[in-house]
Amino acid sequence: MGTTGHFDAVVIGGGVLGCFAARALCRRGLRVAVAERREDVCTGVSRANTAIVYAGYDTHPGTLKTRLTVASNRQFDGLCRELGVRFRRCGSLMAAFGPRGTRSLEDKLRQGRENGVEGLRLLDRAETLALEPALSPAVERALWCPGVGTVDPWELCLAAAENAAANGAELLLRTEVTGLRRQGEGYEVETDRGTLRCRAVVNCAGMQADRVAELLHRPTIRIVPTKGDYFVLDTPAGELVRHVIFHEPEEKGKGLTVVPTVDGNVLLGPSEEAARDRDDRATEREGLDFLRALAAQVVPGLPLEQTIRTFAAVRPNPYEALTDPATGEVTLSHKSIGEFMVTRVEECPGMVSFIGVKTPGLTCAWQLGEHAAALLEPWLGHPGPDPAFRPERPAPVRTAALAPGELAELIARDPAYGRLVCRCRRVTEGEIRDAARRVPGAVTVDGVKYRTGAGMGRCQGSRCTQRVVELLAQELGAGPGQVEKGEPGSWLVRRTEDDGV
Amino acid sequence: MTAYELIVVGGGPAGMAAALGAWDAGARRVLLLEQAGRLGGVLPQCVHTGFGLYEYGEELTGPEYAARQAARLKRTGVEVRTNAAVLELGAGGRVTVLSGTEGLMTLTARAVVLAAGARERPAGALPITGTRPAGVFTAGQAQQLLNLGGYDIGRRAVILGSGDIGMIVARRLALEGRPPVAVVEQAPRCGGLARNRVQCLEEFGIPLLLSSTVTRLSGKARLEGVWVRREDGRADFLPCDALITSVGLLPEDELLLPFRGAELPGWLFPCGNARRIYDLVDRAAADAARLGREIARWLRGGPPPRREAAEDSAPAAPGPGAGELICLCCPAGCLLSAGPEGGVTGAGCEKGEAFYRQEQVERRRWLTLVVTVQGVRVPLRTTRPIPRALFGPVARAARRAALFLPLGAGQIVVADPGDWGCDLAVQCDCPG
Ligand SMILES: Cc1cc2nc3c(=O)[nH]c(=O)nc-3n(C[C@H](O)[C@H](O)[C@H](O)COP(=O)(O)OP(=O)(O)OC[C@H]3O[C@@H](n4cnc5c(N)ncnc54)[C@H](O)[C@@H]3O)c2cc1C
Numbered sequence: 022m023g024t025t026g027h028f029d030a031v032v033i034g035g036g037v038l039g040c041f042a043a044r045a046l047c048r049r050g051l052r053v054a055v056a057e058r059r060e061d062v063c064t065g066v067s068r069a070n071t072a073i074v075y076a077g078y079d080t081h082p083g084t085l086k087t088r089l090t091v092a093s094n095r096q097f098d099g100l101c102r103e104l105g106v107r108f109r110r111c112g113s114l115m116a117a118f119g120p121r122g123t124r125s126l127e128d129k130l131r132q133g134r135e136n137g138v139e140g141l142r143l144l145d146r147a148e149t150l151a152l153e154p155a156l157s158p159a160v161e162r163a164l165w166c167p168g169v170g171t172v173d174p175w176e177l178c179l180a181a182a183e184n185a186a187a188n189g190a191e192l193l194l195r196t197e198v199t200g201l202r203r204q205g206e207g208y209e210v211e212t213d214r215g216t217l218r219c220r221a222v223v224n225c226a227g228m229q230a231d232r233v234a235e236l237l238h239r240p241t242i243r244i245v246p247t248k249g250d251y252f253v254l255d256t257p258a259g260e261l262v263r264h265v266i267f268h269e270p271e272e273k274g275k276g277l278t279v280v281p282t283v284d285g286n287v288l289l290g291p292s293e294e295a296a297r298d299r300d301d302r303a304t305e306r307e308g309l310d311f312l313r314a315l316a317a318q319v320v321p322g323l324p325l326e327q328t329i330r331t332f333a334a335v336r337p338n339p340y341e342a343l344t345d346p347a348t349g350e351v352t353l354s355h356k357s358i359g360e361f362m363v364t365r366v367e368e369c370p371g372m373v374s375f376i377g378v379k380t381p382g383l384t385c386a387w388q389l390g391e392h393a394a395a396l397l398e399p400w401l402g403h404p405g406p407d408p409a410f411r412p413e414r415p416a417p418v419r420t421a422a423l424a425p426g427e428l429a430e431l432i433a434r435d436p437a438y439g440r441l442v443c444r445c446r447r448v449t450e451g452e453i454r455d456a457a458r459r460v461p462g463a464v465t466v467d468g469v470k471y472r473t474g475a476g477m478g479r480c481q482g483s484r485c486t487q488r489v490v491e492l493l494a495q496e497l498g499a500g501p502g503q504v505e506k507g508e509p510g511s512w513l514v515r516r517t518e519d520d521g522v
Numbered sequence: 523m524t525a526y527e528l529i530v531v532g533g534g535p536a537g538m539a540a541a542l543g544a545w546d547a548g549a550r551r552v553l554l555l556e557q558a559g560r561l562g563g564v565l566p567q568c569v570h571t572g573f574g575l576y577e578y579g580e581e582l583t584g585p586e587y588a589a590r591q592a593a594r595l596k597r598t599g600v601e602v603r604t605n606a607a608v609l610e611l612g613a614g615g616r617v618t619v620l621s622g623t624e625g626l627m628t629l630t631a632r633a634v635v636l637a638a639g640a641r642e643r644p645a646g647a648l649p650i651t652g653t654r655p656a657g658v659f660t661a662g663q664a665q666q667l668l669n670l671g672g673y674d675i676g677r678r679a680v681i682l683g684s685g686d687i688g689m690i691v692a693r694r695l696a697l698e699g700r701p702p703v704a705v706v707e708q709a710p711r712c713g714g715l716a717r718n719r720v721q722c723l724e725e726f727g728i729p730l731l732l733s734s735t736v737t738r739l740s741g742k743a744r745l746e747g748v749w750v751r752r753e754d755g756r757a758d759f760l761p762c763d764a765l766i767t768s769v770g771l772l773p774e775d776e777l778l779l780p781f782r783g784a785e786l787p788g789w790l791f792p793c794g795n796a797r798r799i800y801d802l803v804d805r806a807a808a809d810a811a812r813l814g815r816e817i818a819r820w821l822r823g824g825p826p827p828r829r830e831a832a833e834d835s836a837p838a839a840p841g842p843g844a845g846e847l848i849c850l851c852c853p854a855g856c857l858l859s860a861g862p863e864g865g866v867t868g869a870g871c872e873k874g875e876a877f878y879r880q881e882q883v884e885r886r887r888w889l890t891l892v893v894t895v896q897g898v899r900v901p902l903r904t905t906r907p908i909p910r911a912l913f914g915p916v917a918r919a920a921r922r923a924a925l926f927l928p929l930g931a932g933q934i935v936v937a938d939p940g941d942w943g944c945d946l947a948v949q950c951d952c953p954g
């Protein structure tokens with residue numbers, strides 16, 4: 022099948038940035054396509070991260086990052102309401118255990134106030150422990166920020182994708198961009214499934230964003246990957262933590278972050294390690310041991326034996342790329358860039374690249390999307406707001422969250438919502454079928470997991486995977502052997518040929 | 523709101539036994555709620571023999587054991603509902619049930635037995651690093667996919683943990699023509715019964731790596747291998763496409779979470795694997811039946827049920843020395859050897875002596891397998907232990923047989939396949 026078509030804008034990458042960029046372009050009535058090489062959206066950096074909605078006190082005043090974070094945070098409730106996404110504005114405590122940490126808190130308090138972050142307050146030990154009994158009594162001071170919250174990153178990203186699709190964006194999955202060419206007043210985007218023509222390009226290719234940019238123009242920013250490990254603890258542990266905890270270490274180096282997730286779990290992490298390549302999501306003993314040791318100091322009562330999963334995330338660290346005009350050789354700056362980089366080069370009007378957008382890219386994704394769309398407005402001839410654009414996205418049913426009366430009514434309409442499949446997260450057959458029928462719909466077991474929560478609980482899918490595979494196979498009109506876990510080649514089961522003894 | 527005397531949550535062997543015990547001791551208005559579409563708990567997937575030795579003195583398979591209980595239950599007035607998942611237990615014996623046919627229901631009972639079984643500790647809980655590819659299963663999940671699903675879950679599996687479930691899955695894979703690469707065990711000795719070590723691993727030539735553990739996974743999309751740390755600290759890479767973890771069952775306590783930290787309410791009684799992990803279904807059922815009886819008497823003014831159950835006496839089995847062998851006839855696993863005057867020493871009962879003599883002539887074992895008939899998985903068994911050499915021909919005969927539904931429990935589907943005076947029979951009713 023050849024993917025061809027003519028669009029106002031092609032967005033490369035279906036992560037949280039790409040999905041929100043597409044939504045922002047749809048808001049302006051533009052014809053948009055999103056080219057994503059994987060089988061689903063939200064499989065990259067946007068899936069594995071710390072899930073925090075930052076408030077904007079730990080970045081320098083006056084930067085784009087600070088401006089967008091503060092603005093994003095203020096309106097996050099509204100965004101989540103519009104998109105039907107769960108958001109837990111639990112507040113955060115940045116905890117210091119000595120003089121260096123305390124100094125840093127004071128600096129951040131000052132900086133935060135200057136940035137316009139509201140409600141910041143420096144707490145003493147007693148106040149801190151009263152708010153967060155999980156913290157070690159060795160804590161000296163804490164910076165309280167009521168605005169910090171947490172969100173399921175995949176829920177946010179999927180919501181943006183669904184809303185963009187509902188407003189006309191074409192999501193081209195399993196479509197990898199392999200070439201970019203200027204063509205008259207626009208671009209030709211070459212993919213492994215055909216060529217797309219468009220007037221503007223938004224490059225949101227995550228870990229690959231520098232390579233995608235360099236399909237068209239000279240190197241500007243290059244990505245150097247590192248990675249970090251995380252622990253996920255079961256929900257009883259989740260009841261012990263009330264706030265996001267940032268640990269401000271005494272020695273130079275990484276602290277620990279503790280997040281009570283919207284699903285009621287605890288996320289601990291990330292560590293910081295070298296990555297072999299941009300795809301290296303292997304967890305490491307050193308990283309996990311580091312986190313374990315820090316947790317024992319910072320949140321000593323947290324039961325790490327309630328771990329249900331560990332995982333690693335890759336970081337796209339941006340470095341300035343300097344090309345030697347004589348040799349063409351590219352060298353990288355010594356320091357990684359701290360600011361959000363919104364790259365545009367003169368030779369390529371109509372193209373915007375997000376290269377190396379790290380924390381707090383999740384928080385700011387929707388603002389970055391609007392920012393990209395606004396930057397492209399002049400090139401695209403100042404499209405006005407589209408009166409047909411609908412910003413609301415109907416959230417999928419979560420039976421676990423329904424009132425008894427509502428659930429009873431739903432089951433009366435569709436008995437599939439009365440058939441429990443995943444006991445740990447209380448997910449029914451109805452929810453799984455719905456996950457497959459949404460646009461974009463789940464096509465893998467992971468796709469079901471991130472849409473419904475099935476398989477994410479304390480048994481990690483050991484009881485429900487077979488049902489999920491079989492239901493998904495039915496929905497896709499495929500055999501169970503064709504249903505994969507996630508990426509191509511991740512097969513789970515095959516039909517036996519009865520080839521035993 | 524309907525009021526019951528007793529509601530039993532979970533229709534596995536413990537739940538069925540508790541309901542039966544209560545009914546027999548006089549309880550009325552007893553309701554059994556089972557989340558799945560059928561009774562039996564984990565038993566339907568346990569198509570191997572080794573159930574009911576104490577209760578019935580027979581080598582039953584899981585489906586057969588479950589069918590006997592279900593038949594007894596049918597003869598009582600216990601109300602049974604399948605496809606009914608209990609979502610919540612609340613004050614005063616309030617039970618919230620999700621049913622595919624009746625929606626959401628709230629029921630009350632004077633006593634509630636929680637017989638929700640166990641869940642498996644997932645691989646994610648283990649200190650294993652590396653990638654997170656497809657192909658990592660828990661043993662019970664693997665057993666379900668193999669026996670009930672009829673799926674191939676990998677050509678070369680490594681099994682982590684030498685508990686009984688892990689070893690039983692290892693044998694099943696070997697019988698399916700895909701013997702596992704190895705069973706890896708952290709402890710210096712095998713974790714399961716000696717009879718399972720012998721008849722599931724040793725007799726299939728499956729290596730058991732003791733004092734070793736899996737430390738790291740490798741493979742991007744599908745598992746490609748695991749790193750195994752051996753006793754001497756050496757790390758070996760074992761190429762494999764599946765890792766099956768058998769690293770412990772945990773009582774399914776999710777419905778007890780609201781009562782955490784306090785004493786359990788007086789109306790709530792956990793039993794079976796939901797209370798503590800049982801190796802033997804007979805013991806789980808016996809304890810549950812006793813609990814059921816005591817609850818029935820208590821409801822009629824008797825003393826409150828004892829919450830303690832008899833401890834399982836899992837025998838620590840030594841390895842056989844030269845000239846010795848392990849009796850495979852029951853979980854005791856007696857160490858047998860030649861005694862004076864042609865006798866046998868070490869046998870705990872007369873079965874051991876007969877077994878020892880038979881072994882000197884020819885090894886005979888039960889063969890169980892599952893075939894697919896018109897899309898339905900049908901578990902089969904031999905009606906007697908057969909010579910090991912006949913496993914191949916008998917299994918092939920079973921797979922070649924032209925079978926049609928319905929099939930009934932005990933029905934002979936292949937008569938005397940090995941010309942040896944033994945038939946292949948269906949383990950449970952398989953309606954069309
Ligand atoms: C460890 C870590 C923790 C973080 N924690 C937080 C946090 O707590 N709060 C917060 O606000 N932010 C956080 N962030 C930042 C945030 O997660 C990222 O900024 C954001 O997810 C980036 O999204 P993205 O869309 O750019 O990338 P991705 O999600 O990686 O999306 C890029 C997509 O492009 C696709 N793609 C790549 N190449 C091609 C091609 N050639 N053709 C087609 N498609 C292609 C990929 O398959 C992928 O789906 C964290 C980041 C990291 C690394």
Ligand SMILES: Cc1cc2nc3c(=O)[nH]c(=O)nc-3n(C[C@H](O)[C@H](O)[C@H](O)COP(=O)(O)OP(=O)(O)OC[C@H]3O[C@@H](n4cnc5c(N)ncnc54)[C@H](O)[C@@H]3O)c2cc1C
Binds near residue numbers: 561
């Ligand atoms: C792989 C394996 C091999 C074994 N081999 C042997 C053997 O050879 N010999 C032997 O004697 N024993 C063996 N056993 C042990 C024996 O099977 C167990 O001890 C026994 O099954 C425990 O019974 P149970 O009723 O407590 O739990 P289960 O059999 O697990 O039954 C629990 C039931 O409760 C239901 N349930 C759970 N939660 C809810 C809810 N909220 N609402 C409604 N229903 C619910 C479940 O669906 C399930 O049907 C084996 C066990 C396993 C797992």
Ligand code: SF4
Binds near residue numbers: 849850871874875
């Ligand atoms: S001899 Fe020992 S192991 Fe064999 S059946 Fe008798 S008691 Fe059981």
